[in-house]
Amino acid sequence: LYIDDDPALRRLVSKEFERHGYSVQLAATGEEGLRRLRAGGIDVVALDHYMPGQDGLQTLASIRADPDAPPVVYVTGSEEGRVAIAALKAGAADYVIKDVGGEFLALLRVAIEGALAQAKLQREKEEAEAEVRATRDRFEALAAERAVLLREVNHRVGNSLQLVSSFLLMQSDMSHDAHVKGALASAYGRVLAIAQVHKRLYTSDDVRTVALDSYLHALVADIGASAAAGNGWLSLAADPVAVDPDRAVAVGVIVTELIINVMKHAYPSGKGPVRVALHAPSGSDIRLCVE
Template sequence: MSDPLAVQPDAASAPPPPLRVLYVDDDPALGRLVQRQLGRLGFEVVPAFSGEDGLARLGTERFDVVALDHYMPGQDGMATLRAIRALENAPPVVYVTGAQDGRLAVAALKAGAADYVVKEVQADFIELLRAAFVLAVEQVRMRRAHEAAEAEIRAARDRFEALAAERALLLREMNHRVGNSLQIIVSLLNVQAGATEDPRVKEALNSARNRVSAVAQVHRRLYTSDQIATVALDQYIGSLLDDLQVSAHREHGGITLTYDADPIHIDPDRGVALGIIATELVINAMKYAYPDGEGPVRVKLKRMGDRLDFTVEDDGAGISPEKPATSTGLGNRIVKAMSMKLGCEPTFDPRERGTCVRLTFRLADRGKA
């Protein structure tokens, strides 16, 4: 019975095939010597006795490396080297010369030779050839592996860029459709508010319209922007305030709305939360801060390191001492709920006159950091 723990033969562990060497030299005796000596070291050497013969063999056989003599009748080594380098997937060439001329070696290397060996019929000549062959083949292997890795990286980058572009297109289309759908709801709420005679119903519908508009505004901006992961918070809040300013002139003619903001980008979810908060606070200030209907409402959005400071303030009647901040109205509940999404709570700065509501929160979302 066979031993289950015995190592089974594996094709992957088989020894690699011997390196095939094309040795091009017009000296047949030296060619046979190199063939015999390197054969003992595990190489398969095929001799060729002229540059033309070597090129012909390269056209019909596969070789891992070429050894090329310089001085040959007819087509010399340098001309043969240039012809080999012009071949597709040419093997590396080790230039062999009997001349002690450094300029010749440099010229061969510049022409594309992987290495050169001075030809001396001594024991170290064979060893130098062996080492040069192994090094040249290894350099080719490493270069091709590097090129293959770079090609794979480029292909992966191209695939990633294509997927990212497709994702961005889909997200823009989704934001476009959501924005259009929300805008239809805004229009319906506006029509419904205009059709009712009940002031409380009209106010409720207008409030709902403003809240839906705050969400729709973000989706419109994401659709038209090159950035789909963030929204320009300062511009977004500014657009909301522009819409509210139009409403203020229509319903509260004496309210002056001003806005001071730093350029800030933020994720859309928290941008929507702050937009809804801004809408609620500004509308509340317009409605209740000035019983006589005239006065300023100031909105500020400032960056302080890694935190944002958002304030809505007025110089009006202020908060009643009996009910400083305990309103249970829908708007107040919405502000508190949206503030939780920002990881903060609204605070009321002490003032001799008017009201200042402040929210301070981290610019980076804790859940995404």
């Protein structure tokens, strides 16, 4: 769209650009140009400064008020550098100075081609950013859905294992065979160790790690509650340590086996203090003690 009140220059610009493959729309005033813009289908605007009624800067402001407006190349007189600067500050993509040497049309074509290329790059940049945002939103939604699913799986598995451990404990209490009772007690402890890991996972925001100190506190409390040795016989002192779930299960099974062995061999009567300690003297080493 070329907006200029000079009819001869409008015809000249139209012929020149149509010769180079452009489809040119013409407007004699700023108001007429704005009406044509509102009709749509305009890729770039060349806008003259001096026009009757609404001048170029006023028209430029109206064009730029539309967030989807096409780029504007501002056309000024040869002595109007100050006006060109004002147009650039107002949002023009480029400016061309009318001259008497015949370079105006060539310079205008170069400026328009540059404005079109710049607008294309800007659109591609915005589309790429929008795709990045959409991908990030999809990833966050999938991650949230996966976290909910993992918590639900851990919750169901944990509940099932708690139920199995309760059956084992009940069966152990019903048996009068010492060997059977011992085997069931060992199985109970192992199942309980795994169940506590799943319980920690479904109550945690991070399913990649387990707080080993909190896990052992819950495990020791469950073992202590299930034994008939009275209160206060089993204690734990643990430093804050985070490990992966598989390692937590291994540590839990080891602690359970050691406690059962202590109860079986150190205290044949089933009574006596047992102390569990977990210390992390350095960032990579963990020391576990059951005594």
